[in-house]
Structure formats: structure tokens, C-alpha cells
Amino acid sequence: MGIDDSGVVATALEVGYRHLDTAQIYGNEAVVGEGIDRADVPCEEVVVATKVWADSLAPADVRRTTEESLERLGLDRVDLLYVHRPIETYEPTETLPAFDDLVAGGLAGHVGLSNFSSADLETARGVLEAPVAAHQVEFHPLFRPVDLLADARERGYPLVAYSPLAGGRAGEIDELVAVAERHDTTPEAVSLAWLLTKERVVPIPKASSRAHLEANLAAVDLADELEPAEIERIDAIDRTEELFPE
Known part of the structure; x- marks a missing residue:
């Protein structure tokens, strides 16, 4: 979350990492973009994910802030765009079609969800046209959301474990x-x-x-x-x- 040195990002790519995860609220999308630019690794080999924060989930804000994220990242398209948390300005029937529109328009490759409950996931699936490409949640030996893991296995998408x-x-x-x-x-x-x-x-x-x-x-x-x-x-x-x- 708090990486603020583009050299670390470049090093990560050079030692073999190919997935970079950031978010609007982390405040380091520009750092990630600089790291990608510095690394001697073809950009097309790198999967970049970012997340739209909870105060920007109204449709117009989803597009505007995603475009701002892309500018900071130095990219024309982000591979995976998450709803960071289903709170505050999140309204499934308004927020999720805005994410579908970004996929259709080529600004995002796939839609991800983050910190959703099982009920939230079920609601989202009933609205989204795009499949849920990933669900990112806290997961480590002291916190194991077994219900969310079961859903990921049943539906065939990855459960991305943060704070591992x-x-x-x-x-x-x-x-x-x-x-x-x-x-x-x-x-x-x-x-x-x-x-x-x-x-x-x-x-x-x-x-x-x-x-x-x-x-x-x-x-x-x-x-x-x-x-x-x-x-x-x-x-x-x-x-x-x-x-x-x-």
C-alpha cells in the first residue's frame, strides 16, 4: 500500500514480479507508473490493478477518477479495476454499470471487487455484465474469510489476499x-x-x-x-x- 519509491517497483519487476496492485487512496499510482517506466521489462508483460475509492463510486466519478488514475500511471488502460469497498457512494445499480462501460470503452480490461461480503457479491453479479475477475480481501493465518474463499472456488475466480x-x-x-x-x-x-x-x-x-x-x-x-x-x-x-x- 505505502510504497513511495519508484525504484522499488522497478526492482520488483526486474526480479520477476508481473502483477502490480495499487489504489487511488494509496496515493502512489504515479510512483507505480514511474517504476513501470524505469524497469527494463516490456509493459505488455505487466498486469496493473488499481481501485476506485468509496467516495468516487457515482458513475461520473468512476470515469473521471479512473481517467485520472490512468494519467498518473502513464497508461492508456488498466488491466484490472476494482471497486475498493462497497460503502459511501457505492450503489450497485449505478456504480457497476459505470465499470462495465469502462471495460466496453477499453479503459479497463476487467472488473474486480474488493472487501465485499457474500451478499454484496451476489448482488453485484446480478448487475454486472462483465464477470467478476477477482475479489481482493484481507486473508492471512489470523483472518480467514472461508465463505469468500468458497465463493471464489465455486465461481472460478481468484481470491486476492492482501496483508498476507x-x-x-x-x-x-x-x-x-x-x-x-x-x-x-x-x-x-x-x-x-x-x-x-x-x-x-x-x-x-x-x-x-x-x-x-x-x-x-x-x-x-x-x-x-x-x-x-x-x-x-x-x-x-x-x-x-x-x-x-x-
Whole structure:
């Protein structure tokens, strides 16, 4: 969320990342755009997602702020455009057709939803012409929205997990620490690997150094090494801490 150095974005692309996630409210779309421009990576290989904030979900504001986002990003089109939260100016029958219009007009490739409840998702599906391309929610060992994961699996779209390191608390979770010691790695890597073992879950960790960026990518291999008992141990954590409630 808070990356304010375009060099970090460029480094992420150069070490192998191909999905960049930002939002109007993060205040760093221009930084992301500069990073894309600085990186020695073809722009067409990079998937860029941004989100329209809750105060700009009236139809005219959706278009206006999306055009402003594209200008900051230095792009003609964003690959994935999210409704950030279904609150404030969000009105399904007005907001969602505006997103469909942006897809039809070529300013957005796909529509995503973020922080929706199961009921909100059902309502949105009844209005949107475009399929829901992704649903982004808080998901980590201390907060697991199992109902939303079930919906993603049933409907066949990715559940994009933000704050996958539990807001920096991974190193304080005993179960992650124990598994990390067995694999000679970090609790953060275990948290990401655990998420990667979940069908349809795609974690999006934040990192601000090359070392952390590379370590996060290494979690892909670690996911194949976790034993079922280790996964079950993390699944069984009896503790719930939602970092970003509505």
C-alpha cells in the first residue's frame, strides 16, 4: 500500500514480479507508473490493478477518477479495476454499470471487487455484465474469510489476499515460527507458502527491499515443500484478528 519509491517497483519487476496492485487512496499510482517506466521489462508483460475509492463510486466519478488514475500511471488502460469497498457512494445499480462501460470503452480490461461480503457479491453479479475477475480481501493465518474463499472456488475466480503477512505479525505467530524452523526459513515465507497451498488464493505481499522481494518469490517453492500436517497446524490457529474492518 505505502510504497513511495519508484525504484522499488522497478526492482520488483526486474526480479520477476508481473502483477502490480495499487489504489487511488494509496496515493502512489504515479510512483507505480514511474517504476513501470524505469524497469527494463516490456509493459505488455505487466498486469496493473488499481481501485476506485468509496467516495468516487457515482458513475461520473468512476470515469473521471479512473481517467485520472490512468494519467498518473502513464497508461492508456488498466488491466484490472476494482471497486475498493462497497460503502459511501457505492450503489450497485449505478456504480457497476459505470465499470462495465469502462471495460466496453477499453479503459479497463476487467472488473474486480474488493472487501465485499457474500451478499454484496451476489448482488453485484446480478448487475454486472462483465464477470467478476477477482475479489481482493484481507486473508492471512489470523483472518480467514472461508465463505469468500468458497465463493471464489465455486465461481472460478481468484481470491486476492492482501496483508498476507498479518500486518507484520507473522513472526509473532508460534505456529508459523515452528514451521519456519523446520524448513530453515522465515515465518513470513511460511505465511505466504501456506496461502499458496490454498486453491484460488493469490497473495499480494508488500515489500520494500530486493531481499524481501526475492524472499517472497521463494515462497512459491516452499509451498510445494509444506507437509499436510504443517498446513493443518496453521489452519487450526484459534485466533482471529482482522486488521482492516469496515
